[in-house]
Amino acid sequence: MKRRQFMQTAAAGAAASTAIAMPAIAQSNPEVKWRMTSSFPKSLDTIYGGGETLAKTVSDLTDGKFQIQVFAAGEIVPGLQALDAVSNNTVEMCHTVAYYYVGKDPTFAIPSCVPFGLNTRQQNAWLSNGGGGELFADFFKKYNVHAIQAGCTGAQMGGWFRKEIKSVADLQGMKMRIAGIAGAVLQKLGVVPQQLAGGDIYPALEKGTIDGAEWVGPYDDEKLGFSKVAPYYYYPGFWEGGPAVHAFINIEKWNALPKAYQAALAAAGAVATNSMTAKYDVQNPPALKRLVAAGTQLRPFPQDVMEACLKASNEVYAEISAKNPDFKKAIEAMAAFRSDQYLWWQVAELSFDVFQVRTRAR
Amino acid sequence: MKRRQFMQTAAAGAAASTAIAMPAIAQSNPEVKWRMTSSFPKSLDTIYGGGETLAKTVSDLTDGKFQIQVFAAGEIVPGLQALDAVSNNTVEMCHTVAYYYVGKDPTFAIPSCVPFGLNTRQQNAWLSNGGGGELFADFFKKYNVHAIQAGCTGAQMGGWFRKEIKSVADLQGMKMRIAGIAGAVLQKLGVVPQQLAGGDIYPALEKGTIDGAEWVGPYDDEKLGFSKVAPYYYYPGFWEGGPAVHAFINIEKWNALPKAYQAALAAAGAVATNSMTAKYDVQNPPALKRLVAAGTQLRPFPQDVMEACLKASNEVYAEISAKNPDFKKAIEAMAAFRSDQYLWWQVAELSFDVFQVRTRAR
Numbered sequence: 001m002k003r004r005q006f007m008q009t010a011a012a013g014a015a016a017s018t019a020i021a022m023p024a025i026a027q028s029n030p031e032v033k034w035r036m037t038s039s040f041p042k043s044l045d046t047i048y049g050g051g052e053t054l055a056k057t058v059s060d061l062t063d064g065k066f067q068i069q070v071f072a073a074g075e076i077v078p079g080l081q082a083l084d085a086v087s088n089n090t091v092e093m094c095h096t097v098a099y100y101y102v103g104k105d106p107t108f109a110i111p112s113c114v115p116f117g118l119n120t121r122q123q124n125a126w127l128s129n130g131g132g133g134e135l136f137a138d139f140f141k142k143y144n145v146h147a148i149q150a151g152c153t154g155a156q157m158g159g160w161f162r163k164e165i166k167s168v169a170d171l172q173g174m175k176m177r178i179a180g181i182a183g184a185v186l187q188k189l190g191v192v193p194q195q196l197a198g199g200d201i202y203p204a205l206e207k208g209t210i211d212g213a214e215w216v217g218p219y220d221d222e223k224l225g226f227s228k229v230a231p232y233y234y235y236p237g238f239w240e241g242g243p244a245v246h247a248f249i250n251i252e253k254w255n256a257l258p259k260a261y262q263a264a265l266a267a268a269g270a271v272a273t274n275s276m277t278a279k280y281d282v283q284n285p286p287a288l289k290r291l292v293a294a295g296t297q298l299r300p301f302p303q304d305v306m307e308a309c310l311k312a313s314n315e316v317y318a319e320i321s322a323k324n325p326d327f328k329k330a331i332e333a334m335a336a337f338r339s340d341q342y343l344w345w346q347v348a349e350l351s352f353d354v355f356q357v358r359t360r361a362r
Numbered sequence: 363m364k365r366r367q368f369m370q371t372a373a374a375g376a377a378a379s380t381a382i383a384m385p386a387i388a389q390s391n392p393e394v395k396w397r398m399t400s401s402f403p404k405s406l407d408t409i410y411g412g413g414e415t416l417a418k419t420v421s422d423l424t425d426g427k428f429q430i431q432v433f434a435a436g437e438i439v440p441g442l443q444a445l446d447a448v449s450n451n452t453v454e455m456c457h458t459v460a461y462y463y464v465g466k467d468p469t470f471a472i473p474s475c476v477p478f479g480l481n482t483r484q485q486n487a488w489l490s491n492g493g494g495g496e497l498f499a500d501f502f503k504k505y506n507v508h509a510i511q512a513g514c515t516g517a518q519m520g521g522w523f524r525k526e527i528k529s530v531a532d533l534q535g536m537k538m539r540i541a542g543i544a545g546a547v548l549q550k551l552g553v554v555p556q557q558l559a560g561g562d563i564y565p566a567l568e569k570g571t572i573d574g575a576e577w578v579g580p581y582d583d584e585k586l587g588f589s590k591v592a593p594y595y596y597y598p599g600f601w602e603g604g605p606a607v608h609a610f611i612n613i614e615k616w617n618a619l620p621k622a623y624q625a626a627l628a629a630a631g632a633v634a635t636n637s638m639t640a641k642y643d644v645q646n647p648p649a650l651k652r653l654v655a656a657g658t659q660l661r662p663f664p665q666d667v668m669e670a671c672l673k674a675s676n677e678v679y680a681e682i683s684a685k686n687p688d689f690k691k692a693i694e695a696m697a698a699f700r701s702d703q704y705l706w707w708q709v710a711e712l713s714f715d716v717f718q719v720r721t722r723a724r
Contacts (some may be wrong), residue, residue: 028425029391060625061423063390119715120483121516124636125643154483155710217710236714263422267629274486274632281487285702288709298709306717310724339722340647346719347650347660348517348579352598353481353715355668357708360701362672 028258032066036247037086039079039096041198042072044220046283050151050245050276051095057268058261066261068093086248087144093249095150102180104143106320109181110330111136111147113243115313117334120152120242120277122341127244130337139326146254148269151245151276154284156237157221158301159214160230162205165301168308177201177213181316182239188312189305198224205229214239218287219280227296234299238309245276390620394428398609399448401441401458403560404434406582408645412513412607412638413457419630420623428623430455448610449506455611457512464542466505468682471543472692473498473509475605477675479696482514482604482639484703489606492699501688508616510631513607513638516646518599519583520663521576522592524567527663530670539563539575543678544601550674551667560586567591576601580649581642589658596661600671607638 036055040048048070055068071091073079082094083101101108110117111127118126126132127149140147159178165171172190183193194210204210206229213230214237215221227233247269254262292298301309321328398417402410410432417430433453435441444456445463463470472479473489480488488494489511502509521540527533534552545555556572566572568591575592576599577583589595609631616624654660663671683690 057625057629061622061629063620063622116718116721119711119718121639121643125640128636129640129644155714157710218706236710236717238714238717241714241718258425260423260425263419264629267419267423267626267633270632270636271629274490274636277483278487278491281483281703281706282491285706288706289702300713307721310717310721314724338718340651341643342715342719342722344580344643344647344650345715346722348519348598349481350712350715350719351662352517352600352603353704353707353712355598355600355672356478356481356603356700357704357712359478359669359672360704360708362676 028260029062029065030258032257032261034066034068034092034253035071035076036068036093036095037071037073037076037082037091039073039082039094039100041074041079043223044216046219046276046279047151047153047216047245048072048095049279050272051247053275054095054150054247054265054268054272057271058264061264061267062261066264070095083143083145083248086250089250089252091250092253093247095245095247097243098147098246099180099243105326106181106324107139107326107330110327110334111139111244111246113240114317114331114334115182115185115239116241116310118242118338118341119345120154122338122345123242123244124149124152124273125341126334126337131333132337135330135333139330140248141251143248144251145248146251148247148249148266149244150247150269150272152273153216153240153243153245154277154280155217155242156240157214157217158234158237159212160205160221160226161212161232161234162208162230163211164232164297164299165234165305167302168304171305174212175210177204177210178239181313182214184316185239185309185312188315189308202226202229217280217284218291219283222287222291227291227294231295231297232299233291233296234301236301238301238306245273247272390622391424391427392620394619394623396428396430396454396615397433397438398430398455398457399433399435399438399444399453401435401444401456401462403436403441405585406578408581408638408641409513409515409578409607410434410457411641412634413609415637416457416512416609416627416630416634419633420626423626423629424623428626432457445505445507445610448612451612451615453612454615455609457607457609459605460509460608461542461605467688468543468686469501469688469692472689472696473501473606473608475602476679476693476696477544477547477601478603478672480604480700480703481707482516484700484707485604485606486511486514486635487703488696488699493695494699497692497695501692502610503613505610506613507610508613510609510611510628511606512609512631512634514635515578515602515605515607516639516642517579517604518602519576519579520596520599521574522567522583522588523574523594523596524570524592525573526594526659526661527596527667529664530666533667536574537572539566539572540601543675544576546678547601547671547674550677551670564588564591579642579646580653581645584649584653589653589656593657593659594661595653595658596663598663600663600668607635609634 038051051070077085082096098112099109175192177196201213400413413432439447444458460474461471537554539558563575
């Protein structure tokens with residue numbers, strides 16, 4: 001296979017480039033070839049594309065001297081093993097979402113997003129300038145990685161359901177494709193969380209093996225055709241108000257890079273972050289229109305469901321915090337930041353947006 | 363003066379560097395020294411700081427080979443002559459807000475912000491991925507500049523007033539420090555717009571020469587001490603829902619840069635954009651708390667004022683469009699993009715934010 005050949009060549013190149021990159025001062029513009037394993041399939045072009053944007057930007061910034069080859073989930077390692085592959089130096093870096101690794105430590109959820117956490121801009125601000133970045137840099141070091149934000153999807157949708165949800169009672173016994181901390185929260189209200197890969201969701205919904213499934217938002221969801229088998233499309237995805245996507249870099253490889261290449265990766269992260277959110281923002285509205293035109297029934301989660309989920313989330317946070325000091329420290333820092341953020345957000349931002357929505361047709 | 367000496371040296375360096383940079387292929391990492399004139403004083407550290415972030419990032423990305431020296435408003439040219447200084451090649455680039463140049467052509471307002479325009483994320487998405495960037499690139503070429511977004515303040519406040527505004531009737535005869543298209547809009551409702559530099563606002567409010575003044579938001583406004591002389595602090599600044607800040611670069615200088623240096627400026631723009639918004643987001647909440655603790659009276663603009671201003675804005679847009687095809691094309695493109703954006707925004711983003719605000723204390 002061509003792909004395999006390339007991988008071998010790239011691996012050899014990467015090994016060679018490490019040797020060159022080590023004495024950073026000796027040569028300021030060495031040829032460096034890295035591999036980046038993505039947690040996403042190419043079909044999710046917007047989120048997978050964030051990794052490609054990052055790689056292309058680094059190449060552009062270094063006159064092609066620093067090349068990062070992007071591999072889709074499964075080409076080198078499965079999507080959910082991306083972090084391990086970087087920790088153990090199988091690849092130099094990955095493009096992933098930190099919350100995929102809550103099985104290692106639930107603290108991993110917080111730098112991406114947690115139920116009723118921060119919105120997109122607040123998460124960006126917290127990670128870059130609000131103390132979140134430093135807090136998680138220490139945590140990530142335990143896993144031998146340096147983190148750079150490289151994307152955000154914007155607030156996600158709550159998912160697709162075969163039947164209407166009219167109150168908390170309707171959650172009892174509901175089999176829903178949802179994972180991680182959000183799954184633990186919904187479980188407290190009687191939901192039976194299911195783990196399914198993207199491609200398995202449609203047949204499961206069609207057969208009624210599951211009653212509902214969350215995915216991303218209109219642009220990505222439309223591709224999987226859920227509206228045909230689960231017509232009720234709920235919002236908001238309160239467990240993903242502003243999910244950050246990260247690049248994780250093996251920390252020895254990071255430290256060995258010339259300063260300008262470190263700067264290139266950091267700046268490319270900002271480019272990828274803006275570009276991913278902008279692409280979702282541009283592509284979600286027409287996708288939403290098409291979905292609604294095709295019969296999708298848009299529904300807000302009932303207020304009692306939202307309230308019960310908020311209460312359950314705080315219980316889950318207290319339970320994890322009781323036994324995990326890293327989680328406790330991070331969730332408390334997030335909650336304090338969130339309280340200040342929404343104090344201000346409700347003033348200029350929210351009042352502007354609410355008026356704009358109300359008068360949209362004028 | 364040291365500063366003057368530096369300026370002469372820098373100017374000589376810039377002239378020399380142009381000669382070096384021209385044959386881009388011949389030398390890929392030439393030494394380049396540029397000057398960037400800012401439209402902002404250093405006291406506005408967050409918005410002025412966006413220019414410094416941009417310059418530092420470019421230096422980091424090029425191993426110090428591409429140096430941009432930032433000059434505060436007035437050091438080379440006055441703040442509002444920044445664009446002219448770039449057009450006529452007095453300096454290579456500037457850091458400014460496009461709406462300062464509505465006197466040349468009102469179209470300049472639209473790439474920064476217009477009353478009831480786009481919010482921060484929507485403006486970013488429009489300029490980077492929604493067609494706005496290409497539209498304005500053509501327009502800016504008429505002024506001999508290449509534009510890169512390099513900041514956004516987030517939604518601004520509506521300003522400080524000596525008396526409460528209870529209805530549209532209270533706007534009649536009100537002398538308010540406000541400029542540009544927003545001034546034209548408020549004039550339709552009886553406001554008498556005044557142009558005053560930042561430092562002149564406080565004494566004018568104190569003496570009652572003006573009745574109100576808009577500036578930026580809590581963090582910047584606090585420094586000027588308005589709360590002591592005009593206790594009513596209104597929101598939202600509906601004329602600045604998501605004001606983009608730009609770097610304008612002399613187009614011949616831009617074209618002569620090596621590709622990697624162009625990439626460095628573009629990526630540094632993304633870094634500056636994120637960093638400026640994040641800094642405002644982090645610093646506005648504590649400033650707002652301090653202002654309110656010191657007696658500031660927070661007030662939303664009455665709904666009839668918002669409604670009347672929306673109507674007046676649409677009238678102003680129609681009047682300008684009737685005689686200015688560039689403005690017509692751009693305002694119609696913005697309005698179409700806005701309509702789609704808020705169709706989607708009201709679903710996941712707004713419902714998430716509204717719930718978060720309502721349950722903030724829990």
